[in-house]
């Protein structure tokens with residue numbers, strides 16, 4: 279059993295004032311609406327319905343917190359860049375998202391998810407750039423990698439890595455598929471470091487649940 283499969287829903291908050299104490303370590307999943315954030319969390323935690331997913335963009339409207347243990351949490355953030363949301367709602371979400379990213383001290387790592395077919399849109403670049411400038415560790419995932427055949431997938435990955443280097447600096451970029459579980463082991467390895475489960479110098483390994 280993976281450490282991440284222990285995840286339990288803790289709370290949903292409209293803004294940072296409704297989150298629990300700003301202690302321990304949080305790793306947040308961010309990205310455009312419909313990029314596959316909630317699906318990725320379900321895949322990582324091996325739970326089908328932990329985070330709510332939907333075909334309709336804009337499903338996740340609150341900051342959703344999932345507890346791994348008493349000091350470690352996974353965060354599912356509302357998506358950005360969805361045109362069909364009423365302006366007022368959009369403003370509210372973007373405000374709570376911005377506040378979370380800028381003010382939450384326990385945020386120790388950011389996973390930015392982008393559809394492999396159209397990565398590094400303006401808002402993605404802005405977010406990754408901001409994380410790099412803020413010294414917040416960031417992992418960029420090209421989601422729904424199952425949508426492309428192997429050759430095209432590799433080409434997109436190379437292109438995205440070059441784009442990341444050009445626009446945002448030295449950012450880790452990997453492919454990910456919730457459907458095929460592509461990239462899960464790599465994500466776990468990186469999260470293990472961010473959560474302080476293994477030292478930086480140690481090789482990336484999968485942490486088993488001790489129970």
Ligand SMILES: Nc1nc2c(ncn2[C@@H]2O[C@H](COP(=O)(O)OP(=O)(O)OP(=O)(O)O)[C@@H](O)[C@H]2O)c(=O)[nH]1
Nearest residue numbers: 311312313314315316317331332336337338357456
């Ligand atoms: N083929 C394929 N579809 C995926 C994958 N991941 C997610 N999807 C689909 O993409 C849609 C959006 O997924 P969600 O996980 O709800 O996306 P989200 O980023 O949480 O969206 P918001 O909460 O609206 O911001 C759903 O229909 C998923 O089934 C994947 O790896 N492969």
Ligand SMILES: [Mg+2]
Nearest residue numbers: 315316337338
């Ligand atoms: Mg979602």
